[in-house]
Amino acid sequence: MKNNFRIIACWVVLLCAASFAFGARAEETMAFTVSMEKPEAHYYHVVFRCDGLKGATQDFKMPSWTPGYYLIMDYAKNVLNFKAEDETGNPLAWEKTAKNTWMVRTGNAASVAVSYDVYAFTLFVANSYLGSDKGFISPTGVFMHVAGRIRNPVTVDLRLHEKWSRVATGLDPVEGKPNTFRAPDFDVLYDCPILMGNQEILSFEVKGIPHIFAADGFGALDKAKFVSDHKRMVEAATSLIGDIPYTHYAFLGIGPGGGGIEHLNSSSLAFSPDGLSNPGSYMGWLSFVAHEYFHLYNVKAIRPIALGPFDYDRENYTNMLWVSEGGTVYYEYLILNRAGLMTRDEVLERLPRSIAAFENSPGRLFQSATMSSFDAWIQYFSRGGDSANTTISYYDKGAALLLILDLAIRHDSQNRHSLDDVMRTLYGVYYKEKKRGFTDGEFRAVCEGLSGTSLAEIFEYASTVKDIDYPKYLAYAGLEIDVAPKALPGGSFGAAARDSNGSLVVTNVERNSPAWQAGLSPQDEIIALDGIRADARMWNGAFASRKAGDKVAVEIARGKKIQTIEVILGTKTERTFRLKPMPNPDPLQAAIFKDWLKN
Numbered sequence: 043m044k045n046n047f048r049i050i051a052c053w054v055v056l057l058c059a060a061s062f063a064f065g066a067r068a069e070e071t072m073a074f075t076v077s078m079e080k081p082e083a084h085y086y087h088v089v090f091r092c093d094g095l096k097g098a099t100q101d102f103k104m105p106s107w108t109p110g111y112y113l114i115m116d117y118a119k120n121v122l123n124f125k126a127e128d129e130t131g132n133p134l135a136w137e138k139t140a141k142n143t144w145m146v147r148t149g150n151a152a153s154v155a156v157s158y159d160v161y162a163f164t165l166f167v168a169n170s171y172l173g174s175d176k177g178f179i180s181p182t183g184v185f186m187h188v189a190g191r192i193r194n195p196v197t198v199d200l201r202l203h204e205k206w207s208r209v210a211t212g213l214d215p216v217e218g219k220p221n222t223f224r225a226p227d228f229d230v231l232y233d234c235p236i237l238m239g240n241q242e243i244l245s246f247e248v249k250g251i252p253h254i255f256a257a258d259g260f261g262a263l264d265k266a267k268f269v270s271d272h273k274r275m276v277e278a279a280t281s282l283i284g285d286i287p288y289t290h291y292a293f294l295g296i297g298p299g300g301g302g303i304e305h306l307n308s309s310s311l312a313f314s315p316d317g318l319s320n321p322g323s324y325m326g327w328l329s330f331v332a333h334e335y336f337h338l339y340n341v342k343a344i345r346p347i348a349l350g351p352f353d354y355d356r357e358n359y360t361n362m363l364w365v366s367e368g369g370t371v372y373y374e375y376l377i378l379n380r381a382g383l384m385t386r387d388e389v390l391e392r393l394p395r396s397i398a399a400f401e402n403s404p405g406r407l408f409q410s411a412t413m414s415s416f417d418a419w420i421q422y423f424s425r426g427g428d429s430a431n432t433t434i435s436y437y438d439k440g441a442a443l444l445l446i447l448d449l450a451i452r453h454d455s456q457n458r459h460s461l462d463d464v465m466r467t468l469y470g471v472y473y474k475e476k477k478r479g480f481t482d483g484e485f486r487a488v489c490e491g492l493s494g495t496s497l498a499e500i501f502e503y504a505s506t507v508k509d510i511d512y513p514k515y516l517a518y519a520g521l522e523i524d525v526a527p528k529a530l531p532g533g534s535f536g537a538a539a540r541d542s543n544g545s546l547v548v549t550n551v552e553r554n555s556p557a558w559q560a561g562l563s564p565q566d567e568i569i570a571l572d573g574i575r576a577d578a579r580m581w582n583g584a585f586a587s588r589k590a591g592d593k594v595a596v597e598i599a600r601g602k603k604i605q606t607i608e609v610i611l612g613t614k615t616e617r618t619f620r621l622k623p624m625p626n627p628d629p630l631q632a633a634i635f636k637d638w639l640k641n
């Protein structure tokens with residue numbers, strides 16, 4: 043996942059083999075039919091037919107979350123008109139036994155069909171959407187599974203809306219059956235979103251393997267350059283690992299909005315060509331798409347042990363999202379640099395932004411990278427309360443930690459190894475050989491094995507809020523980093539406010555700031571500053587022309603009570619973490635810098 047408020051035939055063959063090895067029952071067949079006759083009503087109609095199930099009852103379950111988006115979504119809430127019948131069309135009794143479980147009294151029927159409607163009207167990568175313009179199926183929210191049968195093969199027959207002609211997905215097509223697809227098991231089905239409509243499809247090949255980019259349109263973008271840039275990104279990412287674990291790949295541009303989710307051989311991406319003509323936002327796009335693409339390795343294959351096979355009913359906890367997400371942020375820069383799409387100077391200019399984002403936030407004193415990872419389920423994707431003051435982003439701190447980890451491994455191994463070797467080793471040993479995720483200890487052991495020394499200090503930085511010694515690690519690449527606090531211009535007030543139905547309402551009060559000291563609270567309405575009526579426009583420039591020590595009379599409404607509080611403006615300092623090459627690097631520093639980033 044990558045969040046914009048800030049996310050296969052060796053593989054398929056392996057999984058096919060695995061599904062039989064792990065007990066898929068050959069006599070059982072499972073098939074979905076999905077229809078969408080009236081898309082403007084936003085309901086998919088789903089029929090799920092299961093033949094050969096044995097037993098008096100069967101539990102049909104809808105996942106509660108989707109891998110890559112670590113938040114309980116309770117997709118079962120969108121299900122309507124659940125019905126079940128046997129092979130002769132006789133209705134079967136059922137009852138709900140949990141929020142996402144429908145227990146059907148199947149009575150050993152040779153064939154059972156359940157049907158239901160799914161409301162789908164949120165255009166977001168972790169939700170499903172159906173409208174007159176297109177359909178997007180986020181599969182964990184549309185396809186149920188039978189408890190205990192997650193490893194069964196399954197087919198999906200899409201009855202496309204009559205005006206549509208295109209389907210883009212990572213699923214393999216069933217030959218001879220238009221718009222019908224198959225998955226070797228439900229883990230694969232749940233990792234293959236489906237985009238339908240009349241999308242424009244751009245395509246390219248890497249090592250003979252087809253890649254497509256599907257979107258509603260590409261506007262004024264130079265399509266040849268767009269294709270060439272994505273091809274170069276894929277080439278750089280795949281040559282880093284040295285293996286391409288799929289037979290086809292689909293980038294699914296679902297439409298405007300924010301966010302992306304990585305999948306096995308596809309990615310779902312908020313995409314709108316508007317605005318991408320400016321070089322800065324286009325670079326932002328390439329970073330975003332490189333992020334979601336590289337997750338194919340880092341999190342899908344190279345994964346913490348908790349992240350697959352998944353328990354779709356509940357939270358799957360891991361301390362390691364700082365590696366899976368932060369590492370993927372760090373690799374955005376390296377991949378684009380190696381692809382020739384981001385210069386060395388651009389990397390040096392952009393990398394400090396991740397460091398500054400968390401180092402300048404008050405939450406860095408309260409939450410470690412491992413705790414931020416573990417609590418993603420209750421914090422990262424559901425901001426609120428005092429989270430702006432007390433939490434950090436495992437994306438930002440993780441990127442900073444993976445940067446210093448990379449430089450430490452390069453330095454300690456006399457530039458013989460790097461984080462790339464960590465990724466390749468984890469891919470080879472845990473994904474290809476052991477076919478499982480790694481434990482926290484195994485990740486550390488691989489890093490220390492390659493560096494040849496203890497990396498205790500870095501792992502302590504990950505699990506605590508201890509200050510990071512950036513100058514020491516950046517010096518390994520012959521870089522100086524500016525860690526000096528700098529006073530920002532103007533007076534500092536220390537609260538954020540925004541317009542809410544014509545009122546200016548406080549949204550956050552920064553811990554220990556002047557506003558916090560003076561007793562301002564979130565949800566206070568700011569009526570006036572120094573007797574002048576306040577609104578959002580005036581608020582934005584209110585303190586730039588003032589200075590530390592100035593007193594401001596703030597008239598507020600708190601509930602029904604109006605009061606005035608006095609805030610004495612302070613000085614806000616921030617650190618830039620700007621990077622620049624040292625004047626006279628030694629040979630090891632110079633060699634590390636040269637191998638780390640291309641010109």
Ligand SMILES: [Zn+2]
Pocket residue numbers: 043044049333334337366367370
């Ligand atoms: Zn991500």
